[in-house]
């Protein structure tokens with residue numbers, strides 16, 4: 001019997017939904033999944049179903065949670081292993097998760113998540129490349145400390161969840177990456193929950209495709 005609902009957008013495109021979904025699935029919350037096809041901004045069905053007009057949005061045992069970082073924290077209350085056990089590592093993990101949540105607009109604007117497509121080498125804007133350099137520095141430092149394959153060791157944490165859509169973007173747009181970053185992207189892609197998300201995205205109806213995310217050309 002489901003204990004609530006998780007509202008998300010089109011799996012092909014909705015990067016924030018992927019974060020909320022990974023957290024909820026990793027925590028094992030029993031919720032019904034409501035997938036709303038996105039219209040490319042201001043989707044009426046999203047506005048009608050969610051407090052902030054954005055997905056992801058979680059309802060669980062009377063709690064109403066929106067914003068992906070808040071959903072991550074809610075899930076961590078049910079599944080503490082979402083954050084590293086060591087307090088110093090946990091502080092770093094929360095810092096980089098917050099940095100991802102608040103920033104990297106250059107990357108997000110130039111290289112949207114469109115996971116069924118491959119556009120190698122396209123849209124390497126200066127702003128995107130600057131963001132990628134910072135992301136690679138974050139990953140390098142964490143992976144060096146932890147030994148990988150995930151940022152804080154053997155298990156997926158909230159920091160990995162926040163960067164999972166970045167791995168999707170890198171698989172599509174294929175900017176030049178260090179061997180360390182590429183290995184991390186491949187580890188994320190191989191995680192069972194990511195495999196499930198990609199499979200479910202591939203099964204979405206063709207009518208949900210949005211032309212602006214199906215091309216390497218900038219509008």
Ligand SMILES: N[C@@H](CCC(=O)N[C@@H](CS)C(=O)NCC(=O)O)C(=O)O
Pocket residue numbers: 009013014015016017038039040041042043044046053054055056066067068069101
């Ligand atoms: N800060 C929000 C961002 C959520 C967001 O921008 N979601 C997009 C989809 S990826 C959305 O709902 N857009 C409205 C729409 O497409 O109608 C979060 O962390 O959850």
